[in-house]
Amino acid sequence: MSAVPKPQYQFRPMTADDLDAIMEIEPHIYSHPWTRGNFADSLKSAHNAWVLLHNEEIIGYALMMMVLDEAHLLNLSISKAYQKQGLGRLLLEHMISIAQTLNAANMFLEVRASNISAIALYENIGFNEMAVRRGYYPAHHGREDAILMGLAI
Template sequence: MTIRPLSQDDLPEVLDIECQGYSFPWSESVFRGCFRPDYRLWALEMCDRLSGYAVVAYMAGEAHLLNLCVAASQRRSGAGRRLLRHLVAESARDGMSQVLLEVRDSNTGAMNLYASEGFSVIGRRPGYYPGGREREDALVMALSFDSRCDSPGPP
């Protein structure tokens, strides 16, 4: 598995994986709009094939994870965790104070992943996501870098 910056040339494969991952996938124009200086887009390759990606927006000193998706055929092999660890490390390196994300109330797989990497639930946004008949709540999860800095200061 290797991780590199995502490029606009990856978008055909990204759109294919996106449709495998979501009932309400992002459009090509939404992805194109994410190629901006304050966003970070990461690609994960397995055997030279794009197998997953992450989209992160840096806003007011916080990293917002907007999209994390792995090709259906490659799931449960550690790709999502690799991408998450990478974007968390890059966000910390870029001086962000925390990583924030929204996750569907029903998406227990993703929630398990985030919780196992130290994210906590900090809120709920009622009706945040489109749904079949009814909209669905989002849980807001965060990983704060400040709480990791437990090292004692100078005497």
């Protein structure tokens, strides 16, 4: 029996040079994607921004803002071709680890109420629903609620 090598995944900080690759992913996984400007502004604001690589290709990314001892997860995304393989969890655990090194006591995020798979991931990690933000997200027909979730870390 021969050993089959496992795919190699790596994390590294996001840079402005990554935005072309990110903008190839973002519109394919969100109905209302972030703009290039949203990502550039986050980088300029020195938010914690990371990419997940598979064989040097960006396949995921996450951005987090620190406010005192609170980590706010702003975006967590996995390329459509790599979804449903546990990579969202891998990236989320990486961001929680980063928050811990920055002495965060809690992590917060908003998620579309319709994003059942993301909600299940967050709950599986230990996030709890804290509130509903009515009409938080743009939608094709009006607005969509967000679920505010939190995790004590």
